[in-house]
Amino acid sequence: MKFYSTNNTESRVSFKDAVFNSMPQDKGLYMPVSIPRLDDKFINNLDSYSLPEIAFHVAQNLLGDDIPADGLQAIIHDAINFYAPIVQLEEDVFVLELFHGPSLAFKDFGARFMSRIMSYFLQEGEKQLDVLVATSGDTGGAVALGFLGVPNTRVTILFPKGKVSDIQELQLTTNGQNIRALEIDGTFDDCQALVKRAFTDAELNAKYRLTSANSINIARLIPQTFYYFNAYAQALKLGKDKIVFSVPSGNFGNIGAGIMAWKMGLPVQHFIAATNANDTVPQFLKTGIYEAKPSVATLSNAMDVGNPSNWMRIADMFKENPSLLNHEISGYSFNDEETSAAIKAIYDRYKYVACPHTAIAWQALKDYQQDQHLANTAGIFLSTAHPCKFPDVFPAEIAEHIEIPAQVADLQQKEKQVTALSKDFEAFKDYLLRNA
Numbered sequence: 001m002k003f004y005s006t007n008n009t010e011s012r013v014s015f016k017d018a019v020f021n022s023m024p025q026d027k028g029l030y031m032p033v034s035i036p037r038l039d040d041k042f043i044n045n046l047d048s049y050s051l052p053e054i055a056f057h058v059a060q061n062l063l064g065d066d067i068p069a070d071g072l073q074a075i076i077h078d079a080i081n082f083y084a085p086i087v088q089l090e091e092d093v094f095v096l097e098l099f100h101g102p103s104l105a106f107k108d109f110g111a112r113f114m115s116r117i118m119s120y121f122l123q124e125g126e127k128q129l130d131v132l133v134a135t136s137g138d139t140g141g142a143v144a145l146g147f148l149g150v151p152n153t154r155v156t157i158l159f160p161k162g163k164v165s166d167i168q169e170l171q172l173t174t175n176g177q178n179i180r181a182l183e184i185d186g187t188f189d190d191c192q193a194l195v196k197r198a199f200t201d202a203e204l205n206a207k208y209r210l211t212s213a214n215s216i217n218i219a220r221l222i223p224q225t226f227y228y229f230n231a232y233a234q235a236l237k238l239g240k241d242k243i244v245f246s247v248p249s250g251n252f253g254n255i256g257a258g259i260m261a262w263k264m265g266l267p268v269q270h271f272i273a274a275t276n277a278n279d280t281v282p283q284f285l286k287t288g289i290y291e292a293k294p295s296v297a298t299l300s301n302a303m304d305v306g307n308p309s310n311w312m313r314i315a316d317m318f319k320e321n322p323s324l325l326n327h328e329i330s331g332y333s334f335n336d337e338e339t340s341a342a343i344k345a346i347y348d349r350y351k352y353v354a355c356p357h358t359a360i361a362w363q364a365l366k367d368y369q370q371d372q373h374l375a376n377t378a379g380i381f382l383s384t385a386h387p388c389k390f391p392d393v394f395p396a397e398i399a400e401h402i403e404i405p406a407q408v409a410d411l412q413q414k415e416k417q418v419t420a421l422s423k424d425f426e427a428f429k430d431y432l433l434r435n436a
């Protein structure tokens with residue numbers, strides 16, 4: 001499969017180049033030149049396949065012969081080695097739990113697949129890949145754990161001192177091996193500025209092969225299509241074949257992957273884009289005007305994005321028929337007060353603890369089901385993270401019911417390894433040069 005830039009659909013690059021460049025020079029985003037339609041036999045019999053089998057079939061159709069079947073098989077078995085179950089909460093309300101991977105967030109799908117794809121392409125004696133990531137919490141953990149032990153790669157994570165939760169900090173700092181954690185005396189924006197500057201620094205680029213492995217990489221999007229097919233397969237087993245997905249959205253990669261799955265033939269009835277107060281997309285769907293805004297801080301901070309990068313990809317998938325967009329996607333947004341109320345309502349009704357991002361998707365689904373008077377259509381809302389990652393947002397009477405997964409209990413036994421740095425670029429550069 002070749003890939004083009006959304007800003008120049010005549011351009012062509014290989015999958016390998018799309019992965020290593022991350023972003024085209026023209027500031028568009030890479031997309032497959034064509035989105036293949038999967039055969040009906042596969043779609044109609046989805047419920048007879050396992051998640052890795054589904055992943056392999058979908059990836060092979062998307063990537064063609066970029067990676068031979070046995071290589072792709074190995075990558076998928078290594079990367080997608082945890083479950084993504086749907087859990088029924090009501091007759092027509094299901095939660096798709098995407099937090100059973102090592103960092104307890106859906107970003108594990110993208111990070112684990114991307115790291116192995118990069119390592120695969122690096123095999124022929126190429127220079128070690130140095131991944132630099134700035135994180136406000138969730139991305140760093142998924143990238144660190146995604147690359148942990150992956151040959152020929154090294155990850156340097158920058159996180160703002162005192163601004164990530166305890167569990168997130170443990171996930172960033174207890175890895176060792178090919179993962180280094182830098183605690184920056186500054187904000188997330190300071191961390192991001194350091195990383196951006198490193199990418200433009202001639203001396204660093206001469207010495208290291210730097211990459212950002214960031215969320216707009218096409219190798220992170222592709223594996224996120226897998227769990228939509230797999231959720232649909234599980235719903236089929238329960239006799240549900242009309243499905244609406246509600247997706248908690250920030251940078252719109254997750255829902256973008258769902259739409260890609262739909263374009264590949266997954267018969268989804270509708271998508272709901274659920275956001276916090278950063279409501280650029282819900283506003284656009286309502287008014288037709290796309291107005292990027294500075295982000296505002298909310299309880300669901302992994303979705304605090306005022307100008308979602310992946311919206312370009314979604315627009316690209318509707319470029320032949322833009323009027324279909326409003327037909328396929330509805331937007332809902334909720335403020336922090338509504339988010340807290342949703343967390344409480346979910347707990348009261350089902351004795352289920354949802355993280356703030358997940359709670360927003362549930363509320364959007366409930367509102368949509370009420371607005372549309374839907375009959376015989378099952379709603380699946382995506383749970384993007386385990387609630388234990390956000391301990392501060394829950395009232396004590398709910399927090400005490402959060403089960404701590406084994407991955408976290410293990411982390412508490414491990415030793416923290418972290419280097420403290422100021423937000424000064426020269427200090428950061430000096431650290432990188434001295435620690436080859």
Ligand SMILES: *Cc1c(COP(=O)(O)O)cnc(C)c1O
Nearest residue numbers: 249250251252253254302384385
């Ligand atoms: C990253 C993240 C999101 C937002 O996903 P996008 O793909 O950026 O829309 C939602 N919830 C959690 C917990 C996240 O970490």
